[in-house]
Amino acid sequence: MxxxxxxxxxxxxxxxxxxxxxxxxxxxxxxxxxxxxxxxxxxxxxxxxxHTPIREMSDAYQTVLVVGGEGEKCRVVAEDYGFKDVVTPGDIIKSKHDTTPFRKLTEEEYRNSRERNFDESTIDAIFVFADSRDWAGDQQIILDLLMSKDGRLGTRSETFDEGPPIYFSHNDIVWSTSHKHSRIGMGALRTSVEALYKELTGKELTTVAFGKPQLGTFGFAxxxxxxxxxxxxxxxxxxxxxxxxxxxxxxxxxxxxxxxxxxxxxxxxxxxxxxxxxxxxxxxxxxxxxxxxxxxxxxxxxxxxxxxxx
Amino acid sequence: MxxxxxxxxxxxxxxxxxxxxxxxxxxxxxxxxxxxxxxxxxxxxxxxxxHTPIREMSDAYQTVLVVGGEGEKCRVVAEDYGFKDVVTPGDIIKSKHDTTPFRKLTEEEYRNSRERNFDESTIDAIFVFADSRDWAGDQQIILDLLMSKDGRLGTRSETFDEGPPIYFSHNDIVWSTSHKHSRIGMGALRTSVEALYKELTGKELTTVAFGKPQLGTFGFAxxxxxxxxxxxxxxxxxxxxxxxxxxxxxxxxxxxxxxxxxxxxxxxxxxxxxxxxxxxxxxxxxxxxxxxxxxxxxxxxxxxxxxxxx
Structure with missing residues (x-):
């Protein structure tokens, strides 16, 4: 350098x-x-x-679900970006234990997660900020919201076009680590969510990814x-x-x-x-x-x- | 009754x-x-x-990867079925820690998992016996094998048609639990694996599922x-x-x-x-x-x- x-x-x-x-x-x-x-x-x-362009979206949505990363880190990032009401998958599992049959919160996750009545909450957008540590649980919650009426957990849309939008902070299918072969990453989760949505609803899901190779990122650069x-x-x-x-x-x-x-x-x-x-x-x-x-x-x-x- | x-x-x-x-x-x-x-x-x-029909396959394959379930249970079932050499994702992670970047074995999993030199092992078939508790890690390992030459971890096929076959013990996309809406299950993992294989290799993956609604199961019944x-x-x-x-x-x-x-x-x-x-x-x-x-x-x-x- x-x-x-x-x-x-x-x-x-x-x-x-x-x-x-x-x-x-x-x-x-x-x-x-x-x-x-x-x-x-x-x-x-x-x-x-x-996820830098996400900063500009903090005024557009009141309550958002933020997915990925270790512990509470992504909630902190989202709040730092100006989002007013940030929900994590941990909050949803703490409030409704059977949301994810095989996923139990650790003691620390349970302590940090925030219980609330999600029947009375509307989640306006989903942001995948960092790599998911729990693909099955996170995808279950993402799909519940995508198939909901207006982002209300516990509801199911009949037309499957009433759920909140979903944004991924980047779209790399694989990434390079110490392992000889590249490992699957956030773009792979996106592929999986899209395939499952198609399988469950028969409809194509529109997702938005920031980062490279999106041209907006290069314009920003x-x-x-x-x-x-x-x-x-x-x-x-x-x-x-x-x-x-x-x-x-x-x-x-x-x-x-x-x-x-x-x-x-x-x-x-x-x-x-x-x-x-x-x-x-x-x-x-x-x-x-x-x-x-x-x-x-x-x-x-x-x-x-x-x-x-x- | x-x-x-x-x-x-x-x-x-x-x-x-x-x-x-x-x-x-x-x-x-x-x-x-x-x-x-x-x-x-x-x-x-x-x-x-x-997975009952899988019992009849124990002579056909020497070394098999068995995915899903709690702890060592599925290894025990597979050995009970007569499979001679049963590998779990835990064995692979214990032997090569950076296989799954975000998945660490618990102390108990580490103790039960069996270290070996996978460079010298050929895995002849993959069986998903029960619901995966770690979708990201299990799929990474499944994809590594499907993309390998002859089931040797660490290798990559150039033609992507040299990997071992993969079998799922059933194909239910969703299943009924105490939760109001049905939860995603093994069929959803199958959908995800197929979509990721397509995305990574450009090729269609052929997978086999037992159970219902496969007609073979009804013939067996x-x-x-x-x-x-x-x-x-x-x-x-x-x-x-x-x-x-x-x-x-x-x-x-x-x-x-x-x-x-x-x-x-x-x-x-x-x-x-x-x-x-x-x-x-x-x-x-x-x-x-x-x-x-x-x-x-x-x-x-x-x-x-x-x-x-x-």
């Missing part, structure tokens, strides 16, 4: 931003994590989480990058080229390539091999360049901009 | 058998449960679990009923009519009606209201009769056989 902060042969500083998934944390927390990991200071002003260049580097014009370095073809590369088609700026996709990449397979969404890791990608971009002998 | 054991105005004994899901128990255990609940003696000879009539009542001919009493249209009624089309015997479907039945909805698979409960169904059948004044 020293290269992009100016410690390079030309002393050139390269403006950059991060576009990443949230993992059930606020942007501020993720910035602190990343700053520690990378040993450079990263500001929330140069950081987009998958463009605005953020422009502000960051202006405030930090005093440059008040759009960049000629944006290098987007990512490890996942389906989200990073696909989104970059598609956004490039509609953008005046040249969005240049670089795939790094440190994630789900496999040497013997051609990615379904091919990048314009493949590099070993992020440092090599930065060097490649700098050389392409500044010349071969950089 | 007194009615069908002969304590009725005509002193007529009516031969009957049970066709049910297993819940991760052996036929013997389920018979003991049912005998206690119903206060009559029920013999394994008049009892079919969803016919053989059992015939043996039971012969041994217990000394009647050595097929019945003219079989009354099939069930609470779930999608499995009980559908299977009975379809089997009736191909059987010489008249299979007569009766839906009882004590399960997923809802008064205001017409079942997708309509029964020939609807009764309040099993006793009313037995009375109905007896009257239909023996006359109105019975």
């Amino acid at each position: 020293k290269y992009i902060n100016g410690d390079n042969p030309y002393g050139v500083k390269i403006p950059y931003i991060f576009v990443t998934n949230g993992g059930g944390k606020t942007e501020e927390e993720r910035c602190i994590d990343l700053s520690r990991q990378l040993q450079i200071e990263i500001s929330p002003g140069q950081f987009i989480c998958g 463009t605005r953020l990058l422009r502000e960051w260049r202006k405030e930090t580097y005093g440059i008040d014009k759009p960049p000629a080229t944006v290098y987007f370095v990512g490890d996942t073809p389906e989200s990073d590369i696909r989104g970059t390539n598609e956004y490039n088609h509609i953008s005046d700026t040249d969005w240049f996709s670089i795939l790094v091999k440190t994630g789900v990449y496999q040497d013997d397979k051609t990615p379904q969404f091919p990048p314009r360049e493949i590099c070993e890791d992020v440092l090599e990608a930065v060097k490649f971009a700098a050389q392409r901009e500044l010349g071969e002998d950089w | 007194k009615y069908i054991n002969g304590d009725n105005p005509y002193g007529v004994k009516i031969p009957y058998i049970f066709v049910t899901n297993g819940g991760g128990k052996t036929e013997e255990e389920r018979c003991i449960d049912l005998s206690r609940q119903l206060q009559i003696e029920i013999s394994p000879g008049q009892f079919i679990c969803g 016919t053989r059992l009923l015939r043996e039971w009539r012969k041994e217990t009542y000394g009647i050595d001919k097929p019945p003219a009519t079989v009354y099939f009493v069930g609470d779930t249209p999608e499995s009980d009624i559908r299977g009975t009606n379809e089997y009736n089309h191909i059987s010489d015997t008249d299979w007569f479907s009766i839906l009882v209201k004590t399960g997923v039945y809802q008064d205001d909805k017409t079942p997708q698979f309509p029964p020939r009769e609807i009764c309040e409960d099993v006793l009313e169904a037995v009375k109905f059948a007896a009257q239909r056989e023996l006359g109105e004044d019975w």
